[in-house]
Amino acid sequence: MRTAIIVFPGVEEMDFVAPFEVLSAARRLGADLEISLTGLEPEITAFHGMRVTGLAPLRAEDPYDAVIVPGGAWLSGGNTGVRRAVAEGCLAPMLRDFHERGAVIASICTGAFLLAEAGLLTGRRATTHHSAKADLTRYEGVELANERVADSGDIVTAGGVTSGLDLALWLVERFFDRELARQTESYLEYERRS
Numbered sequence: 001m002r003t004a005i006i007v008f009p010g011v012e013e014m015d016f017v018a019p020f021e022v023l024s025a026a027r028r029l030g031a032d033l034e035i036s037l038t039g040l041e042p043e044i045t046a047f048h049g050m051r052v053t054g055l056a057p058l059r060a061e062d063p064y065d066a067v068i069v070p071g072g073a074w075l076s077g078g079n080t081g082v083r084r085a086v087a088e089g090c091l092a093p094m095l096r097d098f099h100e101r102g103a104v105i106a107s108i109c110t111g112a113f114l115l116a117e118a119g120l121l122t123g124r125r126a127t128t129h130h131s132a133k134a135d136l137t138r139y140e141g142v143e144l145a146n147e148r149v150a151d152s153g154d155i156v157t158a159g160g161v162t163s164g165l166d167l168a169l170w171l172v173e174r175f176f177d178r179e180l181a182r183q184t185e186s187y188l189e190y191e192r193r194s
Helices: 014-030 083-086 091-100 110-116 130-136 164-173 178-188
Strands: 002-008 034-039 064-070 102-109 122-127 142-143 149-151 154-156
Touching: 002 014, 002 091, 002 154, 014 034, 014 164, 014 178, 034 102, 064 091, 064 110, 064 164, 083 091, 083 110, 091 102, 091 110, 091 130, 102 110, 102 164, 110 130, 130 142, 130 178, 149 164, 154 164
Parallel strands: 002 034, 002 064, 064 102, 102 154, 122 142
Antiparallel strands: 149 154
């Protein structure tokens, strides 16, 4: 399974580190996984100041099985994180392309707004950070889900920040099997929440 985790300036650190850690643990336990931290820039500064370098270039033509879109800074109201990515308009068309070519598109926290901008949440159940749910309902056709992870088939969304752990474990279960997800939880000493 080839997976991209997209990072961008202002992204929440745990939103991308948590799924990276879970998927890397699953790979260590035997899952056939390739995980790339990707971005439109080779280096970014995340919301709390973490500098991330050496990012793989995000290219629409790359064949991914899953693309994970973290959130960040939506609630701050500034021109950073998801708000900046929405305003720049570069990621939404790429997400549509990945989706059209068969990738499962997943979001964590306010990354759901990038999926909504791409038109991928229309007519689907979706969730986001509890403080941003009202904003998400402003997108036509989004059915708000009060779940930690909402799976709509080829689109999967997760609630706020730590929900990325649960989303990644769900992807491990879905793409591989329940036992590997359980082993990954045990390895991480984490119990999935529903």
